[in-house]
Amino acid sequence: MNFRNYSIPYTVDDRYSKRVAYFSMEFAIHQPLKIYSGGLGFLAGSHLRSAYELRQNLIGVGILWKYGYYDQARNQDQSLQVTWMEKIYSYLEDTGIKYQIVIHESPVWVKAFYLPPTVFNSAPLFLLSTDLPENDYMSQTICHRLYDANVSTKLAQFILLGVGGAKLIDEMNFNPDKYHLNEAHGVSAAFYLYNKFKSLEQVKEHLVFTTHTPEEAGNEKHDIYLCQSMSYFCGLTLDEVRKVTGIQDDLFNHSLAALRFAKIANGVSQLHGHVSREMWKSYDNICPIKSITNAQNWLYWADKQLYNYMEQGNDVLFDDRKKHLKKRAFDIVADQTGKVFDPNVLTIVWARRFAGYKRAELITRDIERFKKLMADTKYPVQIIWAGKPYPLDYPAISDFNNLIHLSKSFKNVAVLIGYELGLSKRLKQAADIWLNNPRVPREASGTSGMTACMNGAVNFSTDDGWIPEFINHGNNGFVVPQADYENMHVQEQDEHDLNHLYSILENEILPVYYNKRDTWRQITKNGMRDVRFQFESNRMANEYYELLYNY
Structure with missing residues (x-):
């Protein structure tokens, strides 16, 4: 298959002809693909399965976690033991696509792998890896553990998903009508798109956002200067970042940025939609927040x-x-x-x-x-x-x-x-x-x-x-x-x-x-x-x- 001019490998239903790229940190598609931790992944997995059943023009973009989330084992007294084991997936295809993104002001090589729809009956899924011999050890570890506890590594993972995913889509000439961020982990894609389109309005036309967090304190925030030093903002100066996101303090709120970059967003139940609208109503320039209740396949x-x-x-x-x-x-x-x-x-x-x-x-x-x-x-x-x-x-x-x-x-x-x-x-x-x-x-x-x-x-x-x-x-x-x-x-x-x-x-x-x-x-x-x-x-x-x- 030629991944350089990629299109969905099955007939798309006319009702779902808009091309969509769905970004998520985790996908729980089937037991043998251990790249998920919990509900967010279970939801994303069911979404991809239904997209396949309905013949939607949608692809998933995620990260190929070398050690998954973790393997749950027991100590001698039966208590919890956290173990890490390398995962091997022979059913994933090498797309042959390899490219560089900038993390911490240094080039990092990214390779894309592909889960064909026929393996587990899901929409096509592209998974990114930095675990390559071309990278130094620190760069290789970016994709090792889902939700790494180290703050710099976690930000690097966000950049890999957002910037790396958006760049992969350009490498494939997929040209999505919509980039869908499932939670705010991939919002660095918005800065990539801002550089690409040179217009905040154009970014908004292409970006939609699903929030899963029902309280303001639960949203990811990181020191804006650390984000800048990690190359999170794709070369924008801090003044430009503050101008386009409206964030004036020293904490970069990923969800707030997503709600200002997106044209439309949604909460994941009727109640959560209401809670989200209440939670964010004191902020200006927030996109409308609808409710689309989660479901399972x-x-x-x-x-x-x-x-x-x-x-x-x-x-x-x-x-x-x-x-x-x-x-x-x-x-x-x-x-x-x-x-x-x-x-x-x-x-x-x-x-x-x-x-x-x-x-x-x-x-x-x-x-x-x-x-x-x-x-x-x-x-x-x-x-x-x-x-x-x-x-x-x-x-x-x-x-x-x-x-x-x-x-x-x-x-x-x-x-x-x-x-x-x-x-x-x-x-x-x-x-x-x-x-x-x-x-x-x-x-x-x-x-x-x-x-x-x-x-x-x-x-x-x-x-x-x-x-x-x-x-x-x-x-x-x-x-x-x-x-x-x-x-x-x-x-x-x-x-x-x-x-x-x-x-x-x-x-x-x-x-x-x-x-x-x-x-x-x-x-x-x-x-x-x-x-x-x-x-x-x-x-x-x-x-x-x-x-x-x-x-």
Whole structure:
């Protein structure tokens, strides 16, 4: 294939003829391609799969992480061990394209690799690497670890994605109508485009932006002089940078710059769109912020047999299939922990990225109530935790290790390692209840519950992210009622959510699961049906064209 005049290698649907380049730091397309850490990657992977299904004229641009995010292993006492292992991907094609970009005032060689659409049924994906013999060791390490903790390395990664990605597109003569930044990591592309088009208006015509961060403090900011010394601004003087971005202080806010460079932006749920508009309204020259709720790819995630039995109305086979899925997943639990779980027992799963605001251990904070729950013989319960903390997030790692320590006292509590796409799907199949309890309104969207629904799990969540658009309490899931969180101290909020979580679990979920099987099955089916129509990524990929690319 000639990558110098690249076009999509399949017939494009006329509705999606605009050429789009979609930039993301991570893509979770399939388990064997380990270039993702969490929800942002899962979302980007589903987006590329739906773009392929809908035959959209869209390519992905990312980075080929030599060691991925990290591999989750265990120390001798079962606690978390962070390990790094080189990844080898024989199915990626060498495009033969190699070029230089400037990082830290020095030329760095970049090579582009290609994931063809036919390998994993995704839109074409181009992945950039600096791990080349032509580069010095420091330059080679830019693409080694996703979200490197070193600030200079992280900025170099942002430049590689933004400037390197935009330059690759020029090398390929792809000429996109829109450059789509999935989060602000790649906003250095805007400075590259500013040099190319010589006009802020022209940059705006070509740039759209998706923000995933629901609070101002969570947006990446770096010292503007460090950014300048790293060549982040593509040769612009600081005076020019301040003029085009409107940023006058000494902290460069990547999201703020993206919102001023883009023609249109979006939040990733209805609630998040509202929160984002409120959050940024005091800043001038911000582009409009719409809402496009995240979604996940049904073809990749859903258990088709469950859906078949649901559509046939065959409850015996439906129940049997769910039990089979649970048993198969429990083999992994037994293998990792030596605990044999029972497929007839209500199984709660909490599995996602470990971050403080997601409160993985919330249900254990009232330890007496937790012990009582785990010892109940009338309504027995099993709980599984899994997820990856950021390798230097020591409070999150401490939470993970404390849960492992706690689990040693219970036969029906397990903490698993290796939470990537493969285990994620198995745990969603294992779950009767998919527990999600972030602090409202810290979760921009959260999509793990969508894919849990697609595998016959019932969502039980605080009322955040996509949940207000989905859960009809007692009908297709269960939701902790909101309190006046804005006027509550964090401890009060946690206490409110914890008390309601136990109350709903003890008084509604457990009695229905064990005493009203037909009702429970109907709640499960309602969730499966509702999620397929509202939160399938073909809907989302279509909305990006309608609301962002055609704006």
